[in-house]
Amino acid sequence: MTDLAQGLRLRDDFPGVGDWHYLDSAATAQKPTAVIDAIARAYGPDYATVHRGVYERSANMTLAYEAARRKVAGFIGAASDSEIVYVRGATEGINLVAQCWAGTQLKAGDHILLSTLEHHSNIVPWQIVAEKLGAQIDVVPLTQDGRIDLDAMRAMITPQHRMVALAHVSNVLGSVLDCRRAADIAHMVGAKILIDGCQAVPRLAVDVQALDCDFYVFSAHKLYGPTGIGVLWGRKELLDSMPPYQGGGSMIDKVTFEKTTYAPAP
Structure with missing residues (x-):
């Protein structure tokens, strides 16, 4: 495949680019179809609560959510x-x-x-x-x-x-x-x-x-x-x-009106 053909194929993966030259990636990058499709899937047929449900779809969403965290860790060499x-x-x-x-x-x-x-x-x-x-x-x-x-x-x-x-x-x-x-x-x-x-x-x-x-x-x-x-x-x-940055539902271990204990990082 020639460099030109390869470039055109890659361009086709970015529906926001179309037939113009996008030179603003330092500010924000265009999204490839794979990312757009994954977001649509997550908000569509796969959607369920993360870390808060015991039913199958919620469990699957939680697994996918934490799998993404592991991918990020590997991507930047985190321990x-x-x-x-x-x-x-x-x-x-x-x-x-x-x-x-x-x-x-x-x-x-x-x-x-x-x-x-x-x-x-x-x-x-x-x-x-x-x-x-x-x-x-x-x-x-x-x-x-x-x-x-x-x-x-x-x-x-x-x-x-x-x-x-x-x-x-x-x-x-x-x-x-x-x-x-x-x-x-x-x-x-x-x-x-x-x-x-x-x-x-x-x-x-x-x-x-x-x-x-x-x-x-x-x-x-x-x-x-x-x-x-x-x-x-x-x-x-x-x-x-470090103390908690914000209070809410996902960062707690146990809550009472007398005292709250916090979950470990992250």
């Missing part, structure tokens, strides 16, 4: 599917870590380290937490070729920096971070590091264990999947140390 937290998108994943880890572990005078090229979603959540706690945000500059300057990061990081949050791939410049080196620099002073992987997971092989980061977030809609869902990966011991 366990219990490290995969479903969220509404990468933005919620960052907010969850900002509120439930940084918001409980940082104190006045601590520092958070970001970079000049971060998306607003990897700036504003940290600003909210820093203002609440009296922490300070420091910003790593870029190199001449538009990359996060890790030499500058190494020079400016101190033990006062408790949290580092950086983009794996820039949504504006396309520059790629050396995540492992960034993680090594963060861990050198005892800081935790979150990586925004929204632009990386559709285009690069990602292994969170090899990257040695502490948290990794991405959104499905940039990865040819549905809108309204994303993934937060976190080290199991960190997830277990």
